[in-house]
Amino acid sequence: KPFGDTEIMLQNGTLHLRGTQIGGTSSEAASSGQPSSDSWFDTGDLGRMDQQGRWIIEARRDDLILSGGNNISPLRLEQAIAQHQTIEAVIVLGVDDTEWGQRVVAIVEPNPTTDESTLQAALHPVALDTWIKKQKNIHSYERPKEWIILPEGKTIPRTAIGKLARKEARALLGDR
Template sequence: MASSALPALTDGDVVAVEKPPGPRWIPLLDAIWESGAAVLPIDHRLGADERDRLLRLGQPTVLVAGDETRRLDGSPAEPGTAAIVATSGSGGASRLVELSRVALVAAVTASAEALDATGRDPWLCCIPVAHIGGLLVLLRHVVLDAAVDVHRRFELDAVCGEQTAVFTSLVPTQLHRLLEAGCDLRRWRAMLVGGAALPVAIRDAASTMTRIVRTYGLTESCGGVVYNGRPLRGTEMRIADDGEVQLRGATMMRRYRLDDAATQTAFTVDGWLRTRDAGDIDGDGTLHVHGRMDDAISTGGETVWPLEVETVLGEHPAVDEVAVVGRDDDEWGQRVVAIVVPASGALPTLDALRGFVTERLAVYKAPREIIIVDRLDRTALGKVRRDRLPRRTSEE
């Protein structure tokens, strides 16, 4: 369907788009942006129940699905709203975030400044456009008039063989696959990597060929607004008394769609966005994120951050993937549990992994149990679905 098939749109219309990524997204997004309407991208891979839930939450006034376009009896957005985007849902059900045109333009222009990029620099989009990271790549065209090559999905050969784009945005799993395939990354000016923690070994290997930019942010902040630990222009960050990372700036969301209570909870009384991530800012002003506050493990009176332990365990040669969680324990309150996908042909043992961790970290951070699994369920952006992690050891 061409963008000309859209009905007449006005500021306040909410256009739900359920289409796979591809070149047709560019003229469609152009038309929605120029009309002043808001786009609500719906991941075309969702099951019927989740799709219907997002449509109920989003209350769109127009639906574009496949080659069909129709008006709906929805709820208009506040004028100036340009996008309504689902959160990643790594811990459960997604929310819908309302982002203003001003916020999205601020995010794109601040990123361009940090990357020394202009509208003459082409981009590749190979991550889902229904999430903020992919949508922001498309908005490089809308805001900067940059050429954007939109791939339907991430394919190694296509990305390795890309001859035009000089910037792209990836999740760590994709970068890892590019390295494993022996792709030459030297032609890229920079690769933004976000959506999940970037293992140090992957970052270091890729950095020998191109500029790797670790991004930090949320859907609620218009995506990554902290690059390699430093905030983009216009973004402020602070650490609250309880260790929470908080953000403020022009890119922050307006609200959660039709959810005033959740919106009020998302901001402090003085207007900072509560990320629910724990972290610290060092003496050089660099942010270090420890992980989700809800994921913290309290064991024997000590606090363990899963990300720190996962980073170490991920370097063990017998470990391909790992997630660290806390499980209830009568003696310790919680025990540290490592859920491990073994490397090919390997079978890691608890003693081996505990010994490996205690060489680098305090002994109380070492796992007291391991669970061997074939795979870790992840979101489209590569985040582990912690709500789907197994709770019992396979050895019981």
């Protein structure tokens, strides 16, 4: 829910804010204590309102993958893939592709408590492709075209607060 006099507007799926505490309001509006009617701040966040009237942030616009004319939310795909029992963490990135614009690549950090033979079988690309096809909430165009399985001891980079670090994770892609 918005704080204080902050207003939220959804425009083309992107959240915009305005209010006296939001940068970009006019000095006249700030001195009067009223939000400026023409100073909306584009957050770059894609979101929606749930049935209880709460705003849900679903992804960053810059993180969207555009593949074959389809917008793919990496966060939604990561949440689905993370349900796999042998996956500790996953990050989904878009990689430039001459045919599709971008292709979906999933970098997987295996669950360290799973034995090696189970990991090798379950995290084989064919096994992962078969598993992801069975997920009812994942469209065929969203499925990863490539799976990168990190070796034992290697992890997906994270920020200081534990969030997956997308920019740093790109280094794991090498020259792709």
